[in-house]
Amino acid sequence: MTKLDRTDLKILQILQDEARITNQDLAERVSLSPSSCLQRVRRLESNGVISAYHAKVNLASVCRHVMCIATVTMKNHTREEFRAFEALINTIPEVVECVTVSGEFDFFLRIICPDMSSYLEINERLVSSVNYLVTINTHVVMNENKKFGAIDLSSLDEGG
Structure with a gap:
């Protein structure tokens, strides 16, 4: 740090x-x-504290789209399977976010597609490309009630 x-x-x-x-x-x-x-x-x-600068694009003003949240559960919890899955999702540009999590599922994906049929193609690609998935549960985002904006740094201790 x-x-x-x-x-x-x-x-x-x-x-x-x-x-x-x-x-x-x-x-x-x-x-x-x-x-x-x-x-x-x-x-x-x-020092890598600032890693990039980005423009926040209002996607709804640019195009029609569907945002889905998918949870992925792996059959086995081996490093090799996790790395293989991570490599796969890095080849799919519609997967705009992926995090490994603890709990009932292993990965949390945010996927943005032009329409639902495009999402179904991605889902099929995920399911057919790997034999170590147990489940993919998909949730269509109806509304973004609080978008990620910024982290409040004012309460961090010096040297934080």
Whole structure:
């Protein structure tokens, strides 16, 4: 972990919401000189604290789509099977998120497709490509009630 002070945390908090802010404006908001602020941002980037900058696209304004949440349970819990499944889902661009979890199932997938028939093709590909799946349970997202935005960093301890 990288040691962060309050100013680093303020910079990160602002950049999460306003990644396109100018260095000048960012420096003013965190009470630093522009050169000191830029130096801190570059350090946060080079240390992997800031891993990327993204635009949040309102997909509904661009195209019709179906979002599904799928839970996947594996037959065996071997490292090889998990790695093989991870490799498979990395070849499917519609799988926009995958996490390994504890509990009743092993993987949680967020899948975004143009329509339900496209999702069914992906589901068939998952089921037919691997012989170590036990179940895939799919839930169609009806509404995103709270979208992921930013993590509140204000309560983290220094050095956090």
